Amino acid sequence: MTQVIVTAPAKLNLALDVVGLLPNGYHELDMIMQAVALYERVTIKRADQIQLFCQNPIVPLNEKNTAYKAAALFFAHTGIKGGAHITIEKNIPIQAGMAGGSADAAAVLVGLNVLYGAALSLSQLCELGVQIGADVPFSLVGGTARVRGIGEKIEPLPTPNPSAWPIVVAMPGRGVSTPQAFARYDELGGGVHPDCAAMAYALRRGNMAQVCSLMGNSLQATGSAENTEDICAVLRSHGALAAMMTGSGAAVFGIFDGEQEAQQAQNQLAKEYRFAVVTHFINCGTKIAAIKE
Ligand code: C5P
Numbered sequence: 421m422t423q424v425i426v427t428a429p430a431k432l433n434l435a436l437d438v439v440g441l442l443p444n445g446y447h448e449l450d451m452i453m454q455a456v457a458l459y460e461r462v463t464i465k466r467a468d469q470i471q472l473f474c475q476n477p478i479v480p481l482n483e484k485n486t487a488y489k490a491a492a493l494f495f496a497h498t499g500i501k502g503g504a505h506i507t508i509e510k511n512i513p514i515q516a517g518m519a520g521g522s523a524d525a526a527a528v529l530v531g532l533n534v535l536y537g538a539a540l541s542l543s544q545l546c547e548l549g550v551q552i553g554a555d556v557p558f559s560l561v562g563g564t565a566r567v568r569g570i571g572e573k574i575e576p577l578p579t580p581n582p583s584a585w586p587i588v589v590a591m592p593g594r595g596v597s598t599p600q601a602f603a604r605y606d607e608l609g610g611g612v613h614p615d616c617a618a619m620a621y622a623l624r625r626g627n628m629a630q631v632c633s634l635m636g637n638s639l640q641a642t643g644s645a646e647n648t649e650d651i652c653a654v655l656r657s658h659g660a661l662a663a664m665m666t667g668s669g670a671a672v673f674g675i676f677d678g679e680q681e682a683q684q685a686q687n688q689l690a691k692e693y694r695f696a697v698v699t700h701f702i703n704c705g706t707k708i709a710a711i712k713e
Contacts, residue, residue: 423465423712426531428523428559429702430458430512432587432666432673434631435614438605438638439568446554446570447602450616452577452623455562456587456699460520461509461709462487462527464535469503470495476510489552490525494532497548502536504528513695515595517667519555526559526706534708546572555667562705566620577623579703585628586682588655589666589673591695592647601668605642612636632662632675645669651689658685671695 434452442448470491472481482488491504506528512520529545532538540548542560549556554571564579605611614636622630640648648665655663655674659681663674676682682698689696 424531425710426527427459427709428527428706429455430518436637451567460523463507464531465505467503467505474508486521486525487528490528513591516671522553522555522559525552530706563703582700588685590689590693591671596669598668608642611638611641635662640665
């Protein structure tokens with residue numbers, strides 16, 4: 421085997437509750453996460469060293485990149501003497517709260533595991549993943565899940581019917597740094613605390629109206645994202661059942677019950693914002709898309 425192509429999906433937070441502050445400065449979270457059909461596509465070839473390639477000039481091609489960290493950790497953990505030529509096709513917006521960096525790391529872990537025949541289990545990959553970023557375990561597992569701890573405790577939930585609930589995601593001009601968003605939350609406090617247990621129950625019952633009414637994000641009110649309320653207002657004016665910022669921002673999404681309304685909201689948002697798409701829920705995570713022998 422000489423090459424693998426891996427796809428890793430973006431996530432949205434249907435709920436994000438900051439539960440507490442841990443001694444290491446990280447925040448204990450309770451979240452409902454949902455994978456959506458927007459994918460990083462990562463091509464990995466065997467090489468002597470770790471080398472990154474990406475057409476997007478904002479992406480650092482060095483050891484700060486989550487993909488690089490994932491490869492370095494994989495080789496250190498397995499003891500395999502090797503490297504990888506990693507090409508990232510970035511389709512998830514950067515600093516959006518959609519786990520794009522975590523998706524890249526997840527893709528590298530899954531790809532190298534197959535390319536080098538390491539046979540690590542999904543839970544072993546998750547254990548490595550959380551050392552790189554809090555959202556990497558969910559990027560690996562995907563689907564719909566209640567996620568706790570800093571992101572390592574994952575309880576899968578049923579995925580709502582993707583075709584019944586189209587999603588519109590829009591990203592304002594400027595992204596948000598995750599550490600800064602948490603620092604502002606610590607400074608300013610307050611915010612909402614969505615009931616994730618109730619949302620998990622609603623998802624199990626397939627009660628989407630209830631899911632929408634329980635949506636909330638502790639980081640939204642204290643966040644520094646631009647245009648959050650403007651985008652929510654556009655989404656609601658086109659019939660979104662609920663609209664909210666995802667993760668630490670800056671992307672905002674709305675849940676619709678009709679494709680036409682979703683398309684109209686996307687059309688309007690695309691005129692004003694650099695990224696606006698209609699997408700849908702998916703019930704999977706990071707996957708091998710192709711293998712070249
Ligand atoms: O792990 P990740 O790289 O996604 O986290 C980026 C930053 O976000 C961390 O350095 C930390 O400041 C903050 N964070 C946090 N609590 C979490 C996840 C992230 O405080 N559960």
